Amino acid sequence: MQINFLKLNCEKTDFIIIGPKSLTKTAHNLTINIDNSTLSPSPHIRILGIIFDSHLTFERHVHNITRTAFFHLKNIARLRPSLSSTTAEILIHLFITSRLDYCNSILYGSPSKILNKLQYIQNSAARLLTHTRSRDHITPVLQKLHWLPVPQRIHFKVLLLTHKALHNQAPRYLTDLLHHHTPSRSLRSSDANLLSIPLRTKHRTWGDRAFSIAAPSLWNSLPKPIRDCTNLSTFKSLVKTHLFRSAFNV
Template structure:
């Protein structure tokens, strides 16, 4: 491991890049039995000992040590709900098309980000993203919290509303 880190550091220096030791993280991924064998593992980078984390972020996607993607979905849902809250505050001033574009730009960008990583994730985790989409539909179409949503989702499915979501989500 030390040789690999040294080689990476040498390559980066050759490319006029610097390894930021304070932001360097690593994670061990595996099943609980495998991870129990490697507890408290640390690597040495530039005199600093870095310990394995339970969750790391790479290019905006969160990976946990069991690859459940729960932290990723949690963070994306949180960001999407924050945007929906803001859109809901100004929704009465927007026409349908403007609200639809705004939701596509600010909400669907969060729930679609890195969704290819979610293939094979259990339905109960994916259901959280479906709930965000249902809330977005309610904000767009001004539907009450307890009103039925299925028919509205079906009517919107012909548009770009479900473009990237159809491959993973189940209605």
């Protein structure tokens, strides 16, 4: 930071140790001395609005999204009798959907108990918009609104990043993680535009969530016409339609 003429504010500096519980427990007493200040590991840190924890569970992050989303949802509910459906939907997308979608690719591979909390937010927003009772089934409502459920929205974001990385529209550190699959001999799948999937890692809850594994896995599951699409706008439309049909079995 001195080389780049930046001032380090130690009072606002945090560091976190990320790893399995066996590692974080043994490193709990680790301290770092910077600029005559002693720093201890923090259980949570915020980076660009994302709250990271030592085990990458993102429970604290999802809790924060839930609390903020329902705050705005309650305010929209007070105004709902005076709003048209179009205006109410705009407010929901502005204050609720935007929070569900922000950096949601980091939640790929998260357990269902985490994703269900986010899905409950979307379900509540759909009920508010359509005046659906709490005892009524929500799936037909989401389908009618043409809203992708939360897991599919996460898959969409990962696939979008993958498409950009393959077409030199993403940072180099993402592009370098993807490699086209090259069969050892000539096969019909040689021109299938598939990606090579690295060997599975030991810890599925950690390694399989990495972009280098998640991206090829989702990409290879797409139909070939979608994988071959080079236009970004067309790709978005095709992927959304594919994920929508997959989510609602249509």
